[in-house]
Amino acid sequence: MAPDIYLDANATSPVLPAAIAAAVEAMETQFGNPSSSHATGLRAKRILDTTRARARRVLGAGPGRVLFTSGATEGIQTAVLSALVAVRERRAAGEACGDLLVYGATEHKAVSESLAHWNRLLGTGLTLQPLPVDAAGRHRLDVLRELAPRAAMVCTMAANNETGAISDLDGIARVLRECAPKAYWMVDCVQALGKLPLDLANTRIDYAPFSGHKLHAPKGIGILYVRDGAPYTPLMIGGGQEGGQRSGTENMAGIAALGAVLAALEEGTTFRGHGELAALRDRLAAALREAFPAIVFNAPFEHTLPTTLNFSVPGVSGKDLLDLFDAAGVRVSAGSACSAAKAAPSYVLDAMGLPPVRSGNAVRLSIGPLADAAFVAAACARIRRCGEALRAPFLADGNPGVMQVSADGRHGWIVFDAQRCVAIDAPPEQRGRIAALARDAGLNLLDADAADDGTVALDDGSHAPCMKIGGAVLARLPDGYLLGAADAGRLPRTAVRHVFGAIVAARLARVAHDGAVRCHRADVDGLPCATLAARKHDGDAAGQLQPDALEAFLRRHEDALLVDVREAFEAAAGPMALHGRAARNVPLSRLAEHVAAWLSEPARPVVFVCRGGNRSAKAALCLRRAGHTQAWTVAGGLALA
Ligand code: PLP
Secondary structure, three states, X not given: OOOOEEOEOOOOOOOOHHHHHHHHHHHHOOOOOOOOOOHHHHHHHHHHHHHXXXXXXXXXXXXXXXXXXXXXXXXXXXXXXXXXXXXXXXXHOOOOOOOEEEEEXXXXXXXXXXXXXXXXXXXOOOEEEEEOEOOXXXXXXXXXXXXXXXXXXXXXXXXXXXXXXXXXXXXXXXXXXXXXXXXXXXXXXXXXXXOOOOOHHHOOOOEEEEEHHHHOOOOOOEEEEEOOOOOOOOOOOOOXXXXXXXXXXXXXXHHHHHHHHHHHXXXXXXXXXXXXXXXXXXXXXXXXXXXXXXXXXXXXXXXXXXOEEEEEOOOOOHHHHHHHHHHOOEEOEEOOHHHOOOOOOOHHHHHOOOOHHHHOOOEEEXXXXXXXXXXXXXXXXXXXXXXXXXXXXXXXXXXXEEEEEEEOOEEEEEEEOOOEEEXXXXXXXXXXXXXXXXXXXXXXXXXXXXXXXXXXXXXXXXXXXXXXXXXXXXXXXXXXXEEEOOEOOEXXXXXXXXXXXXXXXXXXXXXXXXXXEEEEEEEEOOEEXXXXXXXXXXXXXXXXXXXXXXXXXXXXOOOOXXXXXXXXXXXXXXXXXXXXXXXXXXXXXXXXXXXXXXXXOOOOOEEEEOOOOHHHHHHHHHHHHOOOOOEEEEOOHHHHO
């Protein structure tokens, strides 16, 4: 498999080799506790002091505090706690401090959640007030001007993690100077380090949290800058480390590694500057436009970090795009990494006023300042391959083919051969896609109710209008359809392969046999299809192969079928081979077409694999319930196998 192309730098970044070396040294030879007074401790303290001095210079911290934290989330807590404790004290002394906690509507959840948490815990009783942004994701300064006189604290990020939108910090500072001179101001600088100029002591910013892992340091180390004179309350109390401002023995491996990253920033040749990164971004954008001609970028480039691209492709779901990229070995994310598991619309894009269909299907692609021309060229080649895979004809082979088309948990089906494509119960949202699939494959799209190839006799004595398709017939009943091989005008129950619709059980038993596959209109127990004879709770928990057991299993079972249940475009973008065996691609949406063939060889193991293990688990369960005791799913999917 070709190496991964990691384009998710806003989520986290690989650790700089110099940082790894520094961390290893801090663990191996310089392992002392910086609070110890002996030489081993003093050597560790030197790392601490050197890194802090570097951080001061890189951030332009002047006389402000520079503390090491576990990351930005801790820095944010500390800043919010410090500001709210100060507000409480000032109010107790009779000072009016405002009644609002104003935060940018596109802030990371760590900010809004911390404000709500500490406001509740400290009983400060302030009102959380989101500050709207414009279509480019920049704060509405006109609204800030209205809110600022009532603000006790204002939180605005330097650059947004989902869109890369760069805030107008000078503009915000001007408004605060004029309208809220006493409000505390926190600027989440996580996405700014190494990408935007920082000169914190010469700004009005009171608190600025950073996270090392966003710029090639390890996870678990961060910095909090606190302006000289801004109130401070420690979040953690104990042994008095960090001058009593943040107790707990220091994360010396993290601090040493961060020191190496800061040294690289100071020295200035390791990381690429704005102009070079913008040129790389433009090449990526051009490759994306070529791959997905309908693409829309969700934030204007002139106001975003050159390292972040956020886009949607009308007509292609965000999930399909993620699956496609992942299959090609290109790691990108949906919205922000924290919400990537849910296919929920992005609150950041919602706040920018994007329609839900764009916001809910957005993809974020982000590079780090280590990216170079060769890396971006390789990324562009893969992106183009993704475009080609998406355009590859879907409806190949299948005699007849049976494919599920779903929207919001409702399933329709298409039945097709080399000439025709028939849609059954298609959800309205999917009609455009079905038309496009048929057009791309050169098929004549027909409605299932237009059956006009005569009638077939069924085993219950009735006759049903039918349509010929791929050597079979699709018979129309009042409450559903039967697909099977007719002979001399008869469709005996034993020849029925598939059943669609809500045909009542009693009638079904007379016109179809137990092995026929029922193609559901909605998931039943999470499964797309089942045989009529499927036993409900049989083998539910069984059939999991751990990834480390797969190789031995395949060696033991030479005849095992390895089935890739990812969609066809995923398989086209990155064909699957495991332990020297090529997998056959049968997308989960085409499972119904193959169930009968697999059931006909009950002793032959069928091993299903997909990207993360969800789709393959459904396929294995579907087959097990149908009575195949040798159906397996590879836990964790391709990612772990
Ligand atoms: N703020 C922003 C803008 C971020 O992107 C992140 C991480 O995604 C955080 C805060 C939280 O950082 P961490 O999880 O490293 O504490």
